[in-house]
Amino acid sequence: MKFPSPSSAEAVIAVSGLSRHFGPKAALDDVSVFVPRGSVFGLVGENGAGKTTLIKHLLGSLKAQTGSVRVFGLDPVLDPVGVLGRVGYLSERRDLPSWMRVGEFMRYTQAFYPGWDEQYAGQLLEQFQLDPAQRIKTQSQGQQAKTGLLTSLAYRPDLLILDEPSSGLDPVVRRDILEAIIRMVAEEGRTVLFSSHLLDEVERVADHVIMLQRGRVVLNGRTEEVRRGHILAVLAFAKPPAAAPVVAGAHAVAGYGSEWRVLFGGSRLELETAAASVGARVVEERTPTLDEILVARAGGKGS
Amino acid sequence: MHVGRLAWRTPTGAMLWEIWGRHKLSFLWQGAALAASVFFAQWKEHGASKDVAPLLIMASCICFLGAYLYLLTSFAYIEVDARRVQLGFPGRLLLKPLSTARLVLAPMLFGGLVIVTVFAIWTELVLRHFGSVATSDLLLISAVLLSFFWWMQALAWSLPLLKGRVLVLLVVGLIHLLVAIPPQMPVRISSGCQWRILAALLVSAVPAAWIGLKGMREGRWEGPSRISVLWGRLGSARAQGARKSFGSAFGAQFWLEWRRQGLLLPGISGGMALLMVPGILTGLKWLGAGAGPQDEIQRMMLILPLLVLPLVLSLLMGSALARFDPLHSMGELPLYIAVRPMTNGGFVTAKLAMALATSVLTWLVMTAAFLCVALMGKETLLSKAGLVTPYGPVAFITGCVPGLLLLVIWTWRNLVAGMGAGLTGRTWIIVAFIFSRVLLLDALILLVATAASNVNFRQALLHWLTGILTVCLAAKLAVSIAAFAWGLRRNAITARAVGWIAGGWSVCGLLVAGYAGRVCNSIRQPDLWIWVALGGLLILPLADLAIAPLALAWNRHR
Amino acid sequence: MQLKISVQDGAPIYQQIVEQVKYLVAAGRLKPGDDVPPIRVLAEQLRINPNTVARAYLELEREGIVTMRQGLGTTVTQVRTPLPRREKLRILAEPADVLLANARHLNVELEEVITLLRERDAAMLPESFK
Numbered sequence: 001m002k003f004p005s006p007s008s009a010e011a012v013i014a015v016s017g018l019s020r021h022f023g024p025k026a027a028l029d030d031v032s033v034f035v036p037r038g039s040v041f042g043l044v045g046e047n048g049a050g051k052t053t054l055i056k057h058l059l060g061s062l063k064a065q066t067g068s069v070r071v072f073g074l075d076p077v078l079d080p081v082g083v084l085g086r087v088g089y090l091s092e093r094r095d096l097p098s099w100m101r102v103g104e105f106m107r108y109t110q111a112f113y114p115g116w117d118e119q120y121a122g123q124l125l126e127q128f129q130l131d132p133a134q135r136i137k138t139q140s141q142g143q144q145a146k147t148g149l150l151t152s153l154a155y156r157p158d159l160l161i162l163d164e165p166s167s168g169l170d171p172v173v174r175r176d177i178l179e180a181i182i183r184m185v186a187e188e189g190r191t192v193l194f195s196s197h198l199l200d201e202v203e204r205v206a207d208h209v210i211m212l213q214r215g216r217v218v219l220n221g222r223t224e225e226v227r228r229g230h231i232l233a234v235l236a237f238a239k240p241p242a243a244a245p246v247v248a249g250a251h252a253v254a255g256y257g258s259e260w261r262v263l264f265g266g267s268r269l270e271l272e273t274a275a276a277s278v279g280a281r282v283v284e285e286r287t288p289t290l291d292e293i294l295v296a297r298a299g300g301k302g303s
Numbered sequence: 304m305h306v307g308r309l310a311w312r313t314p315t316g317a318m319l320w321e322i323w324g325r326h327k328l329s330f331l332w333q334g335a336a337l338a339a340s341v342f343f344a345q346w347k348e349h350g351a352s353k354d355v356a357p358l359l360i361m362a363s364c365i366c367f368l369g370a371y372l373y374l375l376t377s378f379a380y381i382e383v384d385a386r387r388v389q390l391g392f393p394g395r396l397l398l399k400p401l402s403t404a405r406l407v408l409a410p411m412l413f414g415g416l417v418i419v420t421v422f423a424i425w426t427e428l429v430l431r432h433f434g435s436v437a438t439s440d441l442l443l444i445s446a447v448l449l450s451f452f453w454w455m456q457a458l459a460w461s462l463p464l465l466k467g468r469v470l471v472l473l474v475v476g477l478i479h480l481l482v483a484i485p486p487q488m489p490v491r492i493s494s495g496c497q498w499r500i501l502a503a504l505l506v507s508a509v510p511a512a513w514i515g516l517k518g519m520r521e522g523r524w525e526g527p528s529r530i531s532v533l534w535g536r537l538g539s540a541r542a543q544g545a546r547k548s549f550g551s552a553f554g555a556q557f558w559l560e561w562r563r564q565g566l567l568l569p570g571i572s573g574g575m576a577l578l579m580v581p582g583i584l585t586g587l588k589w590l591g592a593g594a595g596p597q598d599e600i601q602r603m604m605l606i607l608p609l610l611v612l613p614l615v616l617s618l619l620m621g622s623a624l625a626r627f628d629p630l631h632s633m634g635e636l637p638l639y640i641a642v643r644p645m646t647n648g649g650f651v652t653a654k655l656a657m658a659l660a661t662s663v664l665t666w667l668v669m670t671a672a673f674l675c676v677a678l679m680g681k682e683t684l685l686s687k688a689g690l691v692t693p694y695g696p697v698a699f700i701t702g703c704v705p706g707l708l709l710l711v712i713w714t715w716r717n718l719v720a721g722m723g724a725g726l727t728g729r730t731w732i733i734v735a736f737i738f739s740r741v742l743l744l745d746a747l748i749l750l751v752a753t754a755a756s757n758v759n760f761r762q763a764l765l766h767w768l769t770g771i772l773t774v775c776l777a778a779k780l781a782v783s784i785a786a787f788a789w790g791l792r793r794n795a796i797t798a799r800a801v802g803w804i805a806g807g808w809s810v811c812g813l814l815v816a817g818y819a820g821r822v823c824n825s826i827r828q829p830d831l832w833i834w835v836a837l838g839g840l841l842i843l844p845l846a847d848l849a850i851a852p853l854a855l856a857w858n859r860h861r
Numbered sequence: 862m863q864l865k866i867s868v869q870d871g872a873p874i875y876q877q878i879v880e881q882v883k884y885l886v887a888a889g890r891l892k893p894g895d896d897v898p899p900i901r902v903l904a905e906q907l908r909i910n911p912n913t914v915a916r917a918y919l920e921l922e923r924e925g926i927v928t929m930r931q932g933l934g935t936t937v938t939q940v941r942t943p944l945p946r947r948e949k950l951r952i953l954a955e956p957a958d959v960l961l962a963n964a965r966h967l968n969v970e971l972e973e974v975i976t977l978l979r980e981r982d983a984a985m986l987p988e989s990f991k
Binding site for chain 1: 904909913
């Protein structure tokens, strides 16, 4: 799926036609993503849909087999210093040096980034309630996530890439992390790309949503537009169908007897046409949440 | 899916099958190494000349040792836990409905059986050909190996998170070593005493393991021990003192490498030297104060291990330099390093600098040990030093400084030589690299042996030697230049790093050539100089270092 | 200013903010001249994208409910700039449609709905506004 791209001067991330195979399996299939400066992109999809693979391409950990990847207009493989110096990254598995203390890790990271803000780092340290003398390996999962986030935010990167920042964390820690991210977003010109399974977080924070399914981009647009492009409706059939009815344009169909709930992708007019063509009428409708859209599209029932 | 035969249907069977399943590939390699060992032994038996025989024996023993050590670790049933925090018993098994006794006995008995059997088979097939060894001695060694294996397991399964665990293991290893000392050495204990100690060790190993594992299962070892807490308090006091930043990315990366591995080589060398010094002093005393040349040589032979120790250790440790994090396998780039805005050449130069610092520190430690021996041995060495040169002991010492520099460079070279292969992160390359180096070594040995025995070959070789060495050097320079150029083009290395590496190589080469020239002049063999100089330039790593950043790039960007 | 955002709700988040601010102003909990939290602060508090808050504030400013001033923050307008009557009725038409559709659904007569509206109006405004 190709989407119109803004001028390359604006795009912080410009991925075009990217494909990646691991053996016979296609982890990414013709993926194109354009992230303009100052936006917050949410990357959603099932486990194994290719989110982490895409993120690894942005960091230069994977080389593009087909297609091109440009971050800040540079190729992360050819110029790791130019790209990574402006990127803050928090990985899903919180790959941190377990033998270091928090303070030591902060000093180590500081040496690589001239933009490190000592005062801001101190603020974050206090806010996250981290002890600089504590060894990382004795920290809990939430504390490790906060340590990782601190060392990614303290130098005020132009691009923040987060791979499942809230995974495995309790609601209090999640709240802290989300607040820190929002504070960064509020600053001029900072861009954020994050992947998450917590879709209500994505809806709240992301301007744009990209949904990957089996390595392909199936949804790409502004958050509300994506939501408004789908309708969760209840169809009433005059005659109860024998089996699950096939409704053109529906991503999921569930129900029993004469009333069937349908998640439809398209406008209201198209929904009514499709319903009429199978002999049903719309009795209830609302805008689905991202969660419902994702599950419906991933389930793949319907047509 | 049909899950295998009846044996695997029992919990014990499943545990043992897991060992097989996990280590299938390495068992293949170990089998190959053992077969090579047997092959070398057979070769020696059936028609190898007298000169090659010791080399074959050495090769056979090395193959066996390597395979055997790997075998020990394969059967030890020790794993890194899921949080990548410590090495110990596989945590998932502690939750299974199995008694602690079964968890302990299955790997210990089975592992013990395997290692004793393998050792017995090897002695039958190979050791027998190398000379007669008394059966009682073989039994003793088997028992020592078994005891050490069991104690290794017992210690690894208990006392997790304890900082001094490795130290305890070293002490235990030392005890076993002392017990196993064969009767030829001047210092030993009586045979009956040996067996009693050994029996005590064997008998206490299994309960120790059981207690340790039970403690782990009940969570007795959870949380930091009192010692760790004290240590931690000291550490945090220290950490709060040092607050200044690193100043540059190179400094930070150097600090990381130093903290990870900097003290390893000096520590082990120093530790082993510490253990060896009393032995050497006793040996010197035992030899007496004889002044004949024979006694001189014997004294030198006693001191020699101190000199050779760091070189051998650095050779063994060579691949360790490619590691970035202790809990990741060799060459595996942890994400917190891969994401740093640093060129691959930057990472490599930090490692090189750390290797240099380590080598310098190691030799300072060894010098200290050497001085210890000299001072405590009183008349034997320091006074003799004055006799070696006509200019007195001061000249002797200043003459030693270039020698020391050379040793530092040699140690550095050993550490750094295998780094490129390790940095690729691909196991097959590391194996191929080791294989090729072993082949090269064998070829050189063969060359030397043939030259020693065959006069015509020797003359032809000496005639062409300069040419051969020059061609090799030219090839090395060509590869290095190509690798540097490619690296510069792909931004894998900065021009400054290239300057440092090339400059360092040139300086070291000049040092080697200069010192070789002086030595050759003093022993009145001036034509030897060009060979030594060229050989030195060839041995000093340049192509390896030029390729290393490219290797790391290949690993970092897959 | 206490707002509650629900992602489950069909309405976009910025619209929920707009609606709630309008409610607070109408109920007198936000008086003319009161300061409304800056965009950053509200975004952090609600844990939503600051752009969404900015959009809500722009919408509120367009409807004349708040005034945004450079450097001085956002305040509830002292004097409401009168929207054309047509515009006001247009804004009210949509929630009216929803109310009437629900009423029809539940079989409630129009007269009862009007009575309900009067009751709700009385309950909403504090004494000083009547």
